[in-house]
Amino acid sequence: RNDNWCILFNNGESWRELRRFALSNLRDFGMGKKAAEEKIVEECQHLIKVFEKHEGKAFDTAQSVNYAASNIICSIVYGSRFEYDDPEFKAMVNRASDNIRLAGCPSIQVQCCFYLTEKRFHKNFVSNREQMTKLIKHLQETLNAQQCRGFVDSFLACKQSLEESGNMNTHYNTKHLLSSVGNLFAAGTDTTGTTLRWGLLLMAKYPHIQDQVQEELSRVIGSRQVQVEDRKNLPYTDAVIHEIQRFTSILPVSLPHVTSQDVTFQGYFISKGTTVFPLLASVLWDESEWESPRSFNPAHFLDENGKFLKRDAFIPFSAGRRVCLGESLARMELFLFFTSLLQRFCFTPPPGVKEDELDLTPAVGFTLNPSPHQLCAVSRG
Ligand code: HEM
Numbered sequence: 001r002n003d004n005w006c007i008l009f010n011n012g013e014s015w016r017e018l019r020r021f022a023l024s025n026l027r028d029f030g031m032g033k034k035a036a037e038e039k040i041v042e043e044c045q046h047l048i049k050v051f052e053k054h055e056g057k058a059f060d061t062a063q064s065v066n067y068a069a070s071n072i073i074c075s076i077v078y079g080s081r082f083e084y085d086d087p088e089f090k091a092m093v094n095r096a097s098d099n100i101r102l103a104g105c106p107s108i109q110v111q112c113c114f115y116l117t118e119k120r121f122h123k124n125f126v127s128n129r130e131q132m133t134k135l136i137k138h139l140q141e142t143l144n145a146q147q148c149r150g151f152v153d154s155f156l157a158c159k160q161s162l163e164e165s166g167n168m169n170t171h172y173n174t175k176h177l178l179s180s181v182g183n184l185f186a187a188g189t190d191t192t193g194t195t196l197r198w199g200l201l202l203m204a205k206y207p208h209i210q211d212q213v214q215e216e217l218s219r220v221i222g223s224r225q226v227q228v229e230d231r232k233n234l235p236y237t238d239a240v241i242h243e244i245q246r247f248t249s250i251l252p253v254s255l256p257h258v259t260s261q262d263v264t265f266q267g268y269f270i271s272k273g274t275t276v277f278p279l280l281a282s283v284l285w286d287e288s289e290w291e292s293p294r295s296f297n298p299a300h301f302l303d304e305n306g307k308f309l310k311r312d313a314f315i316p317f318s319a320g321r322r323v324c325l326g327e328s329l330a331r332m333e334l335f336l337f338f339t340s341l342l343q344r345f346c347f348t349p350p351p352g353v354k355e356d357e358l359d360l361t362p363a364v365g366f367t368l369n370p371s372p373h374q375l376c377a378v379s380r381g
Pocket residue numbers: 007008009019026183184187188189191192195250251254255256316317318319322323324325326327329330
């Protein structure tokens with residue numbers, strides 16, 4: 001593995017420093033509740049418009065949902081969103097999705113450490129780096145360190161101020177900026193986009209569950225915009241979103257880590273320095289933890305009075321020191337996108353396809369995506 005993959009794959013000092021920097025800046029530019037909420041609500045409106053254009057006819061949700069998820073990261077990282085028909089933006093998001101799929105190919109998994117040799121993967125990677133470099137160059141040329149527009153500006157301002165004080169050998173260099181930006185996109189686009197698409201597919205497959213979500217939304221919210229604050233008053237909807245994440249387990253195998261000391265785990269000795277791959281799905285589908293692990297059952301997250309029930313075995317974002325850096329942002333995105341779409345549309349299979357014919361077999365990739373499919377987004381009037 002090479003250092004270009006930090007923050008995701010790096011350990012030690014640069015990871016510690018860059019993770020701290022990313023967290024505090026994402027808080028300032030998006031993960032701080034209000035700022036993120038505004039950005040996501042704005043993006044919901046753009047996504048709804050795209051869905052409306054299909055006028056209830058069947059379409060593939062993949063691209064528009066991925067553009068919406070990517071735009072949240074864009075506005076946090078670059079300080080502005082892109083139009084869905086912007087050819088450079090479309091190419092960038094599509095190349096990233098392509099690579100998520102390629103990273104799951106058996107040939108790549110076997111080669112693992114040599115996967116940069118895979119031609120298409122490498123070409124996508126290089127093109128996206130060039131695109132990021134261009135965007136960062138523009139931000140650098142128009143930088144006002146007193147008025148940072150997003151994560152990149154903050155990083156550049158920090159780099160500039162360290163350099164001005166004669167500190168040239170820091171983690172704030174161009175290589176780390178590119179890898180941090182690249183990783184935020186890789187980690188933050190496909191994950192939320194895929195989860196949301198699974199959610200819509202599951203609603204089309206289980207209309208009685210969709211009905212209950214919509215009944216709760218109508219009763220508690222009506223037609224006004226849902227806000228993060230509303231989550232506590234929407235226990236059923238919250239349970240459904242948690243169950244979408246548990247049931248689909250989009251990252252069944254988490255990122256690899258290296259043991260920092262000798263450890264005995266469940267009777268097995270693992271020496272310091274061993275690479276381990278945590279299997280999140282083994283917890284999310286654990287028969288001793290869940291009543292019906294392989295069924296889509298929102299009751300997993302509800303108590304006998306219909307109140308939301310927190311479960312310790314719910315770890316789609318992993319846990320511990322390396323827990324997903326974007327967890328709170330992702331949870332906000334899933335909640336606001338899902339509820340806004342369900343307020344506006346009823347999701348159904350294409351004409352001639354029965355609910356039970358909707359296929360839940362995942363397409364293999366670095367994340368588990370739904371297989372290519374189409375849905376109808378029927379306006380609720
Ligand atoms: C449904 C959405 C998401 C899921 C299921 C998810 C899940 C995960 C998981 C399992 C990890 C690995 C943790 C480990 O190494 O043990 C991770 C890491 C990470 N995620 Fe997420 N993630 C999601 C959304 C996001 C978003 C929106 C962002 C953007 C801010 C993000 C940024 C990151 C980063 C930067 C890391 C690496 C952290 C580090 O190595 O210190 N994720 N995520």
